[in-house]
Amino acid sequence: MARKLIPAHRSVRDIDEIWVWNHNEVAAQKLVDELAESGVEAHLCSQGKLEQVASRADIISCATLAETPIVSGQWLKPGAHLDLVGSFTPKMREADNLTMQMGHIFVDTRYGALHETGDLITPLKENAITERDILAEFADLCGGRHRGRKALDNPDEAITVFKSVGDSREDLAGAMLAYQSCTSQGV
Numbered sequence: 001m002a003r004k005l006i007p008a009h010r011s012v013r014d015i016d017e018i019w020v021w022n023h024n025e026v027a028a029q030k031l032v033d034e035l036a037e038s039g040v041e042a043h044l045c046s047q048g049k050l051e052q053v054a055s056r057a058d059i060i061s062c063a064t065l066a067e068t069p070i071v072s073g074q075w076l077k078p079g080a081h082l083d084l085v086g087s088f089t090p091k092m093r094e095a096d097n098l099t100m101q102m103g104h105i106f107v108d109t110r111y112g113a114l115h116e117t118g119d120l121i122t123p124l125k126e127n128a129i130t131e132r133d134i135l136a137e138f139a140d141l142c143g144g145r146h147r148g149r150k151a152l153d154n155p156d157e158a159i160t161v162f163k164s165v166g167d168s169r170e171d172l173a174g175a176m177l178a179y180q181s182c183t184s185q186g187v
Contacts, residue, residue: 001063073098
């Protein structure tokens with residue numbers, strides 16, 4: 001997923017520095033090397049440096065199969081955005097309860113997020129957060145019913161968390177975009 005997430009984030013944001021962490025450092029270094037070959041400068045985040053690197057990051061994008069949190073809310077700096085796209089079962093987690101308490105939570109779909117991911121199921125079960133802490137889903141953001149970070153108090157300092165579990169509407173939107181792109185290019 002990181003091979004797709006990095007260019008996706010870079011397509012809409014001016015990103016100066018990229019760090020890659022993986023529980024398997026060999027795999028992380030391979031991605032760093034692939035990025036370098038494509039002209040993108042990236043750095044390896046070694047196992048013992050995750051907290052240090054994460055605490056400086058503006059955007060943290062997680063796409064793991066972790067069953068225990070690997071990101072701590074204590075690490076997140078004001079204004080950080082955490083993108084959680086792994087953890088697609090109730091037993092999987094990428095972020096701890098403190099992360100969810102500190103963050104303004106957005107999801108792709110409320111139903112999916114509340115039933116499929118340990119990143120939300122566990123903190124809800126442990127009364128660390130409530131369903132009201134989920135501010136909006138994609139449909140709210142795309143439909144203009146919520147303005148995302150702009151609607152938050154002190155948006156530049158707000159910590160935001162986006163939790164994705166996947167949804168067929170996202171697949172359909174991606175297919176429509178690909179089709180439109182291909183037809184506009186005569187493919």
